[in-house]
Amino acid sequence: MQYAVELGGEPFNLEYTLESGQVFRWEKKGEWWYGPVDGGMLKVKQDRDSLYCESNSDGLDASFVRRFFRLDEDLKGIIGTFMKGKVMTGAVQRFYGLRLMRQERWRMYARGSVNHSSTKACSTGDSLRRKR
Numbered sequence: 001m002q003y004a005v006e007l008g009g010e011p012f013n014l015e016y017t018l019e020s021g022q023v024f025r026w027e028k029k030g031e032w033w034y035g036p037v038d039g040g041m042l043k044v045k046q047d048r049d050s051l052y053c054e055s056n057s058d059g060l061d062a063s064f065v066r067r068f069f070r071l072d073e074d075l076k077g078i079i080g081t082f083m084k085g086k087v088m089t090g091a092v093q094r095f096y097g098l099r100l101m102r103q104e105r106w107r108m109y110a111r112g113s114v115n116h117s118s119t120k121a122c123s124t125g126d127s128l129r130r131k132r
Contacts, residue, residue, distance in 0.1 A: 005051040005062045011075050013097030014046040022101050037068065070099045 018026050018033055026035035032045045040057030044065070053065055066072050075097075083092050 001056075001058060001061070002052075002054045003062050005053060005065050005071070007049045007051065007071065009049065010071055011097045012046070012051075012069065012071060012099060013095070014044065014051065014069075016095050016098035017069065017101065020095075020098055023103065038064070068102055070102060073099075075099060 014033065015028075018028075018035070023035065026033055028034075032043050034041065034043050036042075037055075037060060038057070040055055040060045042060050042065070043054040045052050051065060051069075053060075053062070055061075079092055083089055
């Protein structure tokens with residue numbers, strides 16, 4: 001199934017969002033991103049104010065993509081609640097359009113476990129190197 005999702009002026013940056021560490025097993029090939037979602041595969045690319053999508057499941061339709069990338073939320077309003085000071089203003093300006101994603105709960109838990117294990121392994125390796 002192929003379809004487009006119009007962003008309607010909502011700030012969104014697909015690359016920042018998918019490279020932010022929120023999801024894993026997504027891969028970029030050329031201008032397209034490929035990733036597993038809800039038992040199917042989603043292929044997506046951004047061209048200015050539109051997302052172009054292909055999926056192998058009827059459930060991964062335009063309304064699903066809007067929810068998955070939280071395009072149904074007022075990002076400008078959310079940013080306004082915490083954009084105070086130089087540090088936050090700089091971060092928002094640098095990564096404008098990055099969105100939190102809605103995912104299956106088990107994916108969030110798995111990501112947390114993988115990140116924790118990776119951090120633990122790295123810190124253990126660092127401490128071993130320092131003892132030499």
